[in-house]
Amino acid sequence: MNIGILGGTFNPVHLGHLYMAEEAMKNLKLDHVIFMPNYIPPHKENSSVSAAERVKMLHLALSDHPDFSVSTFEVEKTGISYTYETVEELHRRHPLDTFFFIIGEDSYVNFWKWKNPEGILKYVEVAVIERTGFPKEASSKTDELFRQNHKKAFRILSETVDISSTDIRIRLKEGKDAYELLPRKVAEYIKEKKLYLCSPWTFQQLQTYVKEHVKPMRYVHIEGVVEAALLLSELYGGNRDAIALAALCHDMLKDHEVSFLLELIHRYGEMPVDDGNSPQILHAQAGAIYLEHVCCIRNEEVLNAVRYHTTGRAQMSLTEKIIFIADYIEKGRNFPGVENLRKLAGENLDQAVLAALSGTIKHLESLNKPVAAVSRSAMDYYERVLQERTKHEQ
Ligand SMILES: [Fe+2]
Ligand SMILES: [Fe+2]
Structure with a gap:
């Protein structure tokens, strides 16, 4: 099977994430996409929303997509998970499947700085959702890394959806509406649980x-x-x-x-x-x-x-x-x-x-x-x- 992996903090998961998964699925003929939320260290900013809530929102977001699922592998492991360790583990568990790591252009540009990027390339293919506004030179270091490892990223050209979880959090914190950027069930959950609202400092x-x-x-x-x-x-x-x-x-x-x-x-x-x-x-x-x-x-x-x-x-x-x-x-x-x-x-x-x-x-x-x-x-x-x-x- 061809399986896509979409990692991120998903804090919260938004329509841009779903769009990335759909585009990758369509273009690479994937059978399935796994959404893999990262663990967030407790001292990190904006960790007011728990890992369990981030996972819950993912389940809600994916409930109407039978080909998408959530993996709590990194969240349950706690501590910082490096992608190279995660993909190695995925390969160990499913040696016959081909994994496509789905990343945005912004992540691709910095991919060469990731921990042990060669280790990642050993086990997965990389799919890049292209974004306008990134000059070719920006990714030259990552391009070189791929060349050295005899790999080529699958580039997926698509209409840019410019949504970021950070912007959504800021909007919600300021009491503004951000619900049109979120899957409906996620928006309802955030509203009901009053997540991301501004809580006064003590x-x-x-x-x-x-x-x-x-x-x-x-x-x-x-x-x-x-x-x-x-x-x-x-x-x-x-x-x-x-x-x-x-x-x-x-x-x-x-x-x-x-x-x-x-x-x-x-x-x-x-x-x-x-x-x-x-x-x-x-x-x-x-x-x-x-x-x-x-x-x-x-x-x-x-x-x-x-x-x-x-x-x-x-x-x-x-x-x-x-x-x-x-x-x-x-x-x-x-x-x-x-x-x-x-x-x-x-x-x-x-x-x-x-x-x-x-x-x-x-x-x-x-x-x-x-x-x-x-x-x-x-x-x-x-x-x-x-x-x-x-x-x-x-
Ligand atoms: Fe003063
Ligand atoms: Fe003063």
Whole structure:
């Protein structure tokens, strides 16, 4: 028998996989195609979906195709399985069959880098589903390897189906629809089991990330902000968990390159906050985006507290004000006037916000640095609010 083997993580299996198998079957007159999911090491990203679920989805996807089947050989073996070991084993078990290893053009290009590629070629034929957009030179090293081993890849020309499991996972994580790229039963299963949805990082996960991605001195500052914010929350109330989370994450991207921040901001369809080109405040905007889209934190209060912690804004929520002030007065700060601001923060939060805003604006102006428009309107707003409050009290 001629048997095709299609390997991959199938995380999840999609219509592109089925198309590859069908094309190979038709072109090479295969009797059967085996889908062989790889084992994914537990520490690998996106392993939130278990091997059993990946296999289950494959069974669902192939249920209407009597000539396709699933092999759990690699998944059950656990640990990294090398293709050369798998094909050797297949040959040992079925010495009379001819196996065709089905790969996409992108895998073919890198085939020469695989572990023991000669070992693979000893036991199987290779079928390549061609993809447009790959220049001939890209595969020259693999072509050479095949020549040396007196082999020729079977090339299957077909209409490109450009579907990737990674894109599907990203779409689902962002709450977008990806179901038209999946076999119907797989789509229903993913929906029912809520697979690939974004699950919020825990406080511990965020803490680990922050610790690993900011300079040690910055982490000391962050701990100071958490402490100051919780003290303010004792005085003024608010959701302590949200406040601690926002304080922990407010500077999470402060030590990243500006290019990384800009890329992140653009990737999620925003324009960088315009303060007349100071990169200083981008970490706040990018931090909020990262928290929402990568860490899956959907608490608006936390996101806004991070987003506006440098500039402030009019009509800040209690959490926003607390983080804004805590960032100014945490115990590591020692600029002139910080003691007064600490005292004021304990007495009247809005007045402390106004004092901090006007202090910063004056400071930036004295250095001839740009001031964000949102900070100026915040200052106007809090001036007005406090004036009206005083009038009211008189
Ligand atoms: Fe900051
Ligand atoms: Fe800070």
